[in-house]
Amino acid sequence: MFTHIKEDIRCVFERDPAARSTFEILTTYPGVHAIIIHRLNHRLWKAGWKWLARMLSAFARWFTGVEIHPGAEIGRRFFIDHGMGIVIGETTIIGNDCTLYHGVTLGGTTWQKGKRHPTLENDVVVGAGAKVLGPIIISNGARIGSNAVVIKPVPEGATVVGIPARIVGIDKNYKKYHQQAVHQKIFDAYGIPQDIADIDPIQHAIDHMLDDIDAMDQKIQAICVTLKQMEKHELLPPELDSCQTRPQINLKSMK
Numbered sequence: 001m002f003t004h005i006k007e008d009i010r011c012v013f014e015r016d017p018a019a020r021s022t023f024e025i026l027t028t029y030p031g032v033h034a035i036i037i038h039r040l041n042h043r044l045w046k047a048g049w050k051w052l053a054r055m056l057s058a059f060a061r062w063f064t065g066v067e068i069h070p071g072a073e074i075g076r077r078f079f080i081d082h083g084m085g086i087v088i089g090e091t092t093i094i095g096n097d098c099t100l101y102h103g104v105t106l107g108g109t110t111w112q113k114g115k116r117h118p119t120l121e122n123d124v125v126v127g128a129g130a131k132v133l134g135p136i137i138i139s140n141g142a143r144i145g146s147n148a149v150v151i152k153p154v155p156e157g158a159t160v161v162g163i164p165a166r167i168v169g170i171d172k173n174y175k176k177y178h179q180q181a182v183h184q185k186i187f188d189a190y191g192i193p194q195d196i197a198d199i200d201p202i203q204h205a206i207d208h209m210l211d212d213i214d215a216m217d218q219k220i221q222a223i224c225v226t227l228k229q230m231e232k233h234e235l236l237p238p239e240l241d242s243c244q245t246r247p248q249i250n251l252k253s254m255k
């Protein structure tokens with residue numbers, strides 16, 4: 001257990017640029033406190049001391065703002081950033097190198113006993129406020145954007161956003177990106193890649209529509225200028241003088 005705790009503390013330095021020292025992490029990071037208490041609670045739960053485990057988990061929720069059921073299985077190098085409002089259900093399974101931000105719910109969708117909470121495989125990031133519901137599998141390297149509501153399985157390396165969540169990109173080379181992010185201190189903020197506008201098909205379509213509208217507006221302006229010049233040279237009858245030069249609107253600035 002102490003080996004896992006050391007790894008949990010070490011991973012904070014990799015994923016939080018604000019971390020400065022081990023002492024600061026141990027004394028001021030509620031996410032780390034919640035993980036340490038949970039690792040003890042889970043051992044008590046597995047040993048049959050269920051009431052004591054639940055009591056300690058209730059204390060941890062009051063102390064840290066993070067609610068982790070002692071029955072949840074959590075892997076190595078697990079990082080909870082900020083922590084407040086996180087709920088992790090009893091049958092949740094979390095793999096290695098996962099990151100959760102504040103307000104995340106890993107919840108169930110049924111009152112039936114058995115597996116009813118999600119499974120997060122390795123290297124999964126769940127953004128602030130996201131809800132992952134039901135006994136679904138979030139595959140290796142997945143990224144769940146802030147405030148997304150996920151009710152279906154997410155494939156490996158996929159990024160999902162929205163309500164209900166939809167796939168906006170798949171990165172099969174996520175392992176290389178993860179290593180690069182660790183070494184170069186790249187902040188994978190809240191599960192949203194920095195180039196989300198480039199991989200979101202809806203945003204991509206809107207950008208192209210604005211470009212087309214801007215191009216058509218420029219052509220209309222050129223036609224108006226040409227008609228004005230033809231009128232000055234008396235090449236057009238007065239009744240065709242209905243084209244007024246409009247002020248230019250920079251549609252690209254609206255993106």
